[in-house]
Amino acid sequence: MSKLNGAFAADMPEKKLKSLEKILSYADTNISGSLDRLFQLLRIPSVSCDPHYADQCQEAARWLSDELENIGFASSVRETIGHPVVVAHHKNSGGPHVLFYGHYDVQPIDPLDEWEADPFDPQLRVQSSGETHIVARGASDDKGQLLTFIEACRAWKAVTGSLPISVSMFFEGEEESGSPSMDAFLDQAGAELSADIMLLCDTYLWNDAVPAVTVMFRGLLEEEIEITCANRDLHSGAYGNAARNPIQVLAEVIASLRGPKGEVAIAGFYDDVKEPGRELKAELDKLHFDTETFLNNVGLSQSAGDQTYSVLEQVWTRPSCEINGIAGGYYGDGLKTIVPSKATAKISFRLVDGQDPDLIRAKFHEHIRTRMPSDCAVKFTELGGSKASVIPCDSKYLRRARAALKDEWGCDSVLIGSGGSIPIVSVMQSKLSINSLPIGFARSDNRHHSPNEKYDLSSFKKGIRSWIRILAELSADEGNYGYLKPHPQV
Amino acid sequence: MSKLNGAFAADMPEKKLKSLEKILSYADTNISGSLDRLFQLLRIPSVSCDPHYADQCQEAARWLSDELENIGFASSVRETIGHPVVVAHHKNSGGPHVLFYGHYDVQPIDPLDEWEADPFDPQLRVQSSGETHIVARGASDDKGQLLTFIEACRAWKAVTGSLPISVSMFFEGEEESGSPSMDAFLDQAGAELSADIMLLCDTYLWNDAVPAVTVMFRGLLEEEIEITCANRDLHSGAYGNAARNPIQVLAEVIASLRGPKGEVAIAGFYDDVKEPGRELKAELDKLHFDTETFLNNVGLSQSAGDQTYSVLEQVWTRPSCEINGIAGGYYGDGLKTIVPSKATAKISFRLVDGQDPDLIRAKFHEHIRTRMPSDCAVKFTELGGSKASVIPCDSKYLRRARAALKDEWGCDSVLIGSGGSIPIVSVMQSKLSINSLPIGFARSDNRHHSPNEKYDLSSFKKGIRSWIRILAELSADEGNYGYLKPHPQV
Numbered sequence: 001m002s003k004l005n006g007a008f009a010a011d012m013p014e015k016k017l018k019s020l021e022k023i024l025s026y027a028d029t030n031i032s033g034s035l036d037r038l039f040q041l042l043r044i045p046s047v048s049c050d051p052h053y054a055d056q057c058q059e060a061a062r063w064l065s066d067e068l069e070n071i072g073f074a075s076s077v078r079e080t081i082g083h084p085v086v087v088a089h090h091k092n093s094g095g096p097h098v099l100f101y102g103h104y105d106v107q108p109i110d111p112l113d114e115w116e117a118d119p120f121d122p123q124l125r126v127q128s129s130g131e132t133h134i135v136a137r138g139a140s141d142d143k144g145q146l147l148t149f150i151e152a153c154r155a156w157k158a159v160t161g162s163l164p165i166s167v168s169m170f171f172e173g174e175e176e177s178g179s180p181s182m183d184a185f186l187d188q189a190g191a192e193l194s195a196d197i198m199l200l201c202d203t204y205l206w207n208d209a210v211p212a213v214t215v216m217f218r219g220l221l222e223e224e225i226e227i228t229c230a231n232r233d234l235h236s237g238a239y240g241n242a243a244r245n246p247i248q249v250l251a252e253v254i255a256s257l258r259g260p261k262g263e264v265a266i267a268g269f270y271d272d273v274k275e276p277g278r279e280l281k282a283e284l285d286k287l288h289f290d291t292e293t294f295l296n297n298v299g300l301s302q303s304a305g306d307q308t309y310s311v312l313e314q315v316w317t318r319p320s321c322e323i324n325g326i327a328g329g330y331y332g333d334g335l336k337t338i339v340p341s342k343a344t345a346k347i348s349f350r351l352v353d354g355q356d357p358d359l360i361r362a363k364f365h366e367h368i369r370t371r372m373p374s375d376c377a378v379k380f381t382e383l384g385g386s387k388a389s390v391i392p393c394d395s396k397y398l399r400r401a402r403a404a405l406k407d408e409w410g411c412d413s414v415l416i417g418s419g420g421s422i423p424i425v426s427v428m429q430s431k432l433s434i435n436s437l438p439i440g441f442a443r444s445d446n447r448h449h450s451p452n453e454k455y456d457l458s459s460f461k462k463g464i465r466s467w468i469r470i471l472a473e474l475s476a477d478e479g480n481y482g483y484l485k486p487h488p489q490v
Numbered sequence: 491m492s493k494l495n496g497a498f499a500a501d502m503p504e505k506k507l508k509s510l511e512k513i514l515s516y517a518d519t520n521i522s523g524s525l526d527r528l529f530q531l532l533r534i535p536s537v538s539c540d541p542h543y544a545d546q547c548q549e550a551a552r553w554l555s556d557e558l559e560n561i562g563f564a565s566s567v568r569e570t571i572g573h574p575v576v577v578a579h580h581k582n583s584g585g586p587h588v589l590f591y592g593h594y595d596v597q598p599i600d601p602l603d604e605w606e607a608d609p610f611d612p613q614l615r616v617q618s619s620g621e622t623h624i625v626a627r628g629a630s631d632d633k634g635q636l637l638t639f640i641e642a643c644r645a646w647k648a649v650t651g652s653l654p655i656s657v658s659m660f661f662e663g664e665e666e667s668g669s670p671s672m673d674a675f676l677d678q679a680g681a682e683l684s685a686d687i688m689l690l691c692d693t694y695l696w697n698d699a700v701p702a703v704t705v706m707f708r709g710l711l712e713e714e715i716e717i718t719c720a721n722r723d724l725h726s727g728a729y730g731n732a733a734r735n736p737i738q739v740l741a742e743v744i745a746s747l748r749g750p751k752g753e754v755a756i757a758g759f760y761d762d763v764k765e766p767g768r769e770l771k772a773e774l775d776k777l778h779f780d781t782e783t784f785l786n787n788v789g790l791s792q793s794a795g796d797q798t799y800s801v802l803e804q805v806w807t808r809p810s811c812e813i814n815g816i817a818g819g820y821y822g823d824g825l826k827t828i829v830p831s832k833a834t835a836k837i838s839f840r841l842v843d844g845q846d847p848d849l850i851r852a853k854f855h856e857h858i859r860t861r862m863p864s865d866c867a868v869k870f871t872e873l874g875g876s877k878a879s880v881i882p883c884d885s886k887y888l889r890r891a892r893a894a895l896k897d898e899w900g901c902d903s904v905l906i907g908s909g910g911s912i913p914i915v916s917v918m919q920s921k922l923s924i925n926s927l928p929i930g931f932a933r934s935d936n937r938h939h940s941p942n943e944k945y946d947l948s949s950f951k952k953g954i955r956s957w958i959r960i961l962a963e964l965s966a967d968e969g970n971y972g973y974l975k976p977h978p979q980v
Binding site for chain 2: 049238251252295299302318333340420449450
């Protein structure tokens with residue numbers, strides 16, 4: 001739309017404003033149908049990192065594609081070298097073209113014995129506070145969140161018969177495994193995903209009452225190392241002392257990964273780290289992050305990281321190295337008196353702006369290799385890698401989305417960072433020059449990646465409403481207020 | 491028998507000598523029956539450290555007791571606070587009273603995928619060398635070995651209708667788990683096991699052609715430690731750097747357990763260590779232990795232990811600390827991006843003469859506790875402990891047993907040590923003042939505690955024959971040569 005159509009647009013606001021109220025009201029009235037669909041999706045155990053669940057990943061992709069067809073999208077499941085992706089389009093002649101991204105895969109469920117119910121049998125649990133939790137693996141990360149956008153589109157379609165702007169959707173099934181198939185898929189089919197901006201919902205509220213746009217993510221580098229000493233498990237009586245013990249060796253190299261201040265002790269690890277810009281630093285300072293509550297909430301009282309930096313800096317703007325898992329020898333009931341042959345660890349790095357995953361990987365390998373004593377072989381398995389990403393803070397889409405959030409939440413949104421990684425954000429930036437608007441409604445206590453993951457029913461409801469408003473705001477691009485009153489601040 | 495009976499004994503030797511030949515010949519001729527029985531016992535998966543196999547431990551005890559009744563022992567299965575024991579008696583009016591000890595329990599079978607066949611489906615495998623292996627979990631440790639003694643008794647009974655001396659047998663089902671119920675059982679029923687000497691077979695030949703009596707064993711102390719940091723697994727993006735990682739902490743304390751020379755680095759660990767006597771040291775020097783082959787056989791080239799000591803000393807006369815297993819976080823396929831809540835390790839010490847298990851345990855706990863950073867809780871699980879034991883080298887029973895071994899093997903036996911632990915040896919010494927004669931026929935390549943454990947058919951055959959001769963030699967006590975020619979060296 002251009003200013004030539006101003007007269008036409010001026011005639012419409014009242015009618016269209018009523019439509020927006022109707023769409024929001026439709027979403028509220030039909031929330032039980034939205035929940036039914038969420039439960040259907042949660043019942044599919046689409047764990048991407050474990051090959052045993054490959055069929056269930058296919059099933060989740062199929063389910064999503066069918067639902068998108070039901071609301072008028074041209075949708076299809078596309079095979080990749082790994083789990084399939086879903087691509088869907090719904091064209092509109094006006095406004096910007098948005099691409100919504102989400103992932104249908106979920107984290108593994110162990111330790112299973114810490115779940116209060118079957119992780120794939122979703123439950124609505126009313127809390128003593130009066131709030132209601134949706135409890136299941138993936139309830140928040142990312143099935144509940146991605147459905148907020150689909151249900152927003154459904155409400156638009158139900159009330160107006162259309163969408164206010166062109167919308168494409170793109171769902172992958174490997175986000176929790178480092179998106180190993182993404183590069184190849186985008187090289188082949190990326191042009192079809194071209195859009196003005198990518199929306200995604202795999203992020204958090206700042207707090208229960210304040211929405212946030214996440215403008216930086218750490219990158220992720222995943223490695224598995226296996227150390228082998230003797231050619232078989234040995235009797236610890238016959239060989240104890242004399243035979244090199246791979247668990248001892250692995251423990252020594254893991255111990256060497258962190259220095260006395262809590263810093264990562266790999267040579268050259270921090271060489272290319274870019275500190276955040278002054279403007280962003282000012283935004284972060286305004287947050288008055290409550291370190292004590294952040295740690296106390298998970299049973300901790302002190303940060304283990306590099307004490308030169310604040311805890312918020314440690315998790316958003318500083319790279320990390322974490323041991324995600326370790327196994328070696330006998331770990332069943334009781335004890336087996338062996339000097340084991342092998343020990344293995346899963347190690348991942350969170351990277352920040354400036355760090356190159358390939359270079360960090362090489363430095364890590366060098367660090368380990370130079371520490372191998374005699375009779376030890378080390379095998380590296382590269383499990384994935386992605387750069388950090390930083391989103392420009394000055395785009396018109398960001399301004400309009402924040403306006404919509406203010407209408408829904410009644411307060412200003414904030415700009416935040418994320419210690420986590422959403423590889424697609426950096427990949428879409430580098431491959432297709434598409435910037436992102438990551439707006440999510442998860443709360444910090446949603447237990448992502450942990451037992452008893454939950455999504456608040458209020459997040460689900462207000463998430464749907466927020467997207468309904470954001471779609472309207474984005475349609476008001478270039479002076480055509482569409483479904484909105486003119487916003488003084490936009 | 492006393493010298494008063496010398497005239498009677500002098501009448502008998504020729505007839506009795508013929509009987510000994512007949513007994514040996516009976517054992518050879520009936521070896522397939524002996525093997526059938528061994529296979530029956532090997533098919534019972536009596537893994538003692540895993541509570542899932544409790545019924546199978548019962549079954550193995552029952553099987554042994556029934557077999558002993560079949561050859562005329564008064565036998566019964568006795569309950570303990572853990573797995574049951576078998577106690578059996580066969581009296582004879584003359585000679586010393588021997589107690590034979592063995593264990594019917596076996597080590598766990600994992601890693602299962604490294605077995606070439608079902609560990610509990612025993613196989614006879616003819617090797618290209620012409621030798622035959624009996625392959626199964628427990629084939630050598632200890633089911634095959636203990637049956638050599640039972641089958642020797644069977645042959646004696648079949649040919650002479652009796653045994654030449656009083657024999658009791660005692661089989662436990664917790665040797666592979668540190669014998670946690672032994673103390674309580676012996677306190678209650680120990681008097682019944684009173685004997686002049688204990689025989690046992692849970693040891694090795696010196697090499698394929700040279701038998702050995704094992705005169706020292708290391709003790710064993712078993713511990714499990716669990717370190718807990720956050721109250722749940724955390725997202726490594728949200729908390730990576732800030733949250734204390736229990737795998738990192740565990741790795742650091744494990745790394746601290748060994749010093750730069752390979753020595754155990756717990757304060758005071760070596761304080762009470764007694765070096766072996768000069769006489770025993772001279773015996774060990776005579777062995778000309780082949781360190782290179784010992785290490786090369788298992789794919790190693792250099793010792794990892796305290797380089798101040800020879801490898802033979804490292805494994806026989808020096809205490810050790812080995813990490814037997816470790817587990818924490820996610821160790822399935824792929825990777826899970828968490829900072830885990832917990833990590834655990836199984837750690838065991840081999841102790842030598844002079845070291846007190848309780849004191850070492852206390853020093854170990856202190857070592858770990860003082861290294862716990864903030865927000866870490868450590869839990870210790872005590873899995874068992876036994877002192878080292880040293881057997882006197884100058885007893886008449888030892889001399890007679892060595893004479894019998896020389897008759898069977900055609901060469902002198904040697905006195906050796908064992909890095910392993912047979913807790914019953916020290917327990918019988920301290921509780922009932924019974925010394926032991928540990929004479930086993932296992933070879934060093936029998937893969938005890940490892941996949942594809944085997945026992946050589948020749949060990950099984952010559953083991954039975956050796957015990958037949960040892961029983962005869964022991965009956966010739968005090969100048970009554972019984973079933974033997976006078977031995978000049980005895």
